[in-house]
Amino acid sequence: MHINQLFKEDRPIFSFEVFPPKKESSVETIYKALDEIKDLKPDFISVTYGAGGNPADTKTREIASLIKNEYQIESMAHLTCVNADKASIDSILKDLHEHGIENILALRGDINPNMPPKKDFLHAGDLIQYIKNSPYDFGLAAACYPESHPESADSVADILNLRHKVDQGAQVLISQLFFDNNLFYSFQERARIAGINVPISAGIMPVTNKKQIERMVTLCGASLPAKFTRIMHRYEDNPHALLDAGIAYAIDQIIDLLANGVHGIHLYTMNNPYVAKKVKESIKNLL
Ligand code: FAD
Numbered sequence: 542m543h544i545n546q547l548f549k550e551d552r553p554i555f556s557f558e559v560f561p562p563k564k565e566s567s568v569e570t571i572y573k574a575l576d577e578i579k580d581l582k583p584d585f586i587s588v589t590y591g592a593g594g595n596p597a598d599t600k601t602r603e604i605a606s607l608i609k610n611e612y613q614i615e616s617m618a619h620l621t622c623v624n625a626d627k628a629s630i631d632s633i634l635k636d637l638h639e640h641g642i643e644n645i646l647a648l649r650g651d652i653n654p655n656m657p658p659k660k661d662f663l664h665a666g667d668l669i670q671y672i673k674n675s676p677y678d679f680g681l682a683a684a685c686y687p688e689s690h691p692e693s694a695d696s697v698a699d700i701l702n703l704r705h706k707v708d709q710g711a712q713v714l715i716s717q718l719f720f721d722n723n724l725f726y727s728f729q730e731r732a733r734i735a736g737i738n739v740p741i742s743a744g745i746m747p748v749t750n751k752k753q754i755e756r757m758v759t760l761c762g763a764s765l766p767a768k769f770t771r772i773m774h775r776y777e778d779n780p781h782a783l784l785d786a787g788i789a790y791a792i793d794q795i796i797d798l799l800a801n802g803v804h805g806i807h808l809y810t811m812n813n814p815y816v817a818k819k820v821k822e823s824i825k826n827l828l
Contacts, residue, residue, distance in 0.1 A: 543680025
């Protein structure tokens with residue numbers, strides 16, 4: 542089923558994101574995590590695609606196929622194009638199709654300064670259009686950024702480019718993580734004003750360990766509200782307290798988002814079934 546069909550139901554759609562294990566760790570770790578995560582019955586699970594963009598490096602298809610075919614949960618494979626040419630995308634699409642995967646989150650991917658981008662796909666929209674014109678019938682989602690993509694000149698350019706991606710065929714948008722719901726609400730408003738009428742699912746990441754806090758600050762560029770930094774500073778050296786506090790913060794965000802009628806919640810699980818379980822347990826009667 543294409544995931545945009547799920548969003549036609551009159552209820553918020555609750556989904557998870559998992560990532561293939563890093564090369565050095567065993568693939569068994571993700572299977573063990575998924576075995577627990579599947580019992581939480583998310584509406585769909587998406588599987589990220591290795592940042593290097595080399596299909597040989599990533600187990601995306603293998604994991605997405607397991608989710609769909611063994612666990613009978615709708616899956617969505619992420620796919621990046623910045624380091625890909627048409628031939629490699631063709632073979633990935635064929636492979637995904639042959640394994641019964643029906644949904645793709647089509648992305649450009651981050652530009653690696655040590656790897657000059659290939660020329661076939663400049664933006665995610667090019668990939669979306671290419672997949673749409675392929676022989677296969679994939680449901681298509683794209684990424685969006687409540688605080689704008691860091692390369693966008695300003696929020697107007699960001700929204701116009703997003704509108705372009707939707708015009709090219711993105712049926713659902715999944716947001717970058719954020720910690721301040723008001724930023725998400727104003728982004729949603731800008732999107733609607735720009736005529737973007739597809740469902741937008743809110744990306745939420747419970748921050749539950751010190752390493753994540755540091756990555757958050759350096760990598761993701763998300764604004765950190767005072768309430769969030771106060772909690773993180775207070776508990777950063779107390780792993781158990783930080784785990785509880787990070788989960789509670791995410792639940793608080795989700796309840797507010799659901800109360801404000803958001804179309805969906807996409808939980809960045811970090812492959813942690815405990816966190817996913819705690820969140821689901823706390824909001825199950827709101828879904
Ligand atoms: P685009 O939509 O192409 O946007 C990139 C920049 O180009 C933006 O500034 C945009 O405004 C601009 N732009 C877009 N279209 C045009 C146009 N037609 N003309 C001019 N400018 C344009 N990365 C991974 O490597 N693997 C993953 O699995 C992965 N999953 C992700 C999931 C989500 C939900 C999100 C939010 C991000 C994910 N990323 C992933 C990160 C993503 O690859 C990076 O954020 C990347 O820098 C941009 O990808 P994009 O698809 O949003 O690019």
